[in-house]
């Protein structure tokens with residue numbers, strides 16, 4: 698979820714990382730507001746994980762989701778952590794079927810109205826409910842407020 702566009706829109710990179718990874722990733726130019734970055738879903742995410750693991754950006758190697766930190770701290774047992782991830786993946790998979798076609802899950806989800814307290818008239822109630830559940834699960838299990846990108850187009854932080 699960290700690399701496939703579920704949690705984050707972009708991964709920021711340094712100049713050196715951009716040079717090193719340019720052969721594998723499409724690096725987007727820095728602007729006045731955002732640094733060099735590449736878009737999620739990550740092009741280096743293969744069927745067995747990160748294809749550039751040994752040279753992945755620091756943003757990726759340093760990031761630990763909330764659940765991993767809690768696992769390392771002994772606050773959650775391994776099977777429980779797996780069950781929580783499976784629960785989130787199930788919601789993402791359901792939503793994936795219902796969202797408009799487009800780029801990564803992150804961008805496609807952002808095409809829908811804000812998850813408010815009422816079901817928007819152009820969104821099916823079950824989709825709205827899944828969006829609401831996903832929002833709660835991501836905040837509860839995966840990321841701290843500081844991990845959250847302010848909006849699509851900002852450099853959301855990733856993982857690996």
Ligand code: SF4
Pocket residue numbers: 699700708739740741742743746747748749750753754757758855856857
């Ligand atoms: S760890 Fe970083 S470079 Fe590797 S697949 Fe994930 S986002 Fe891409």
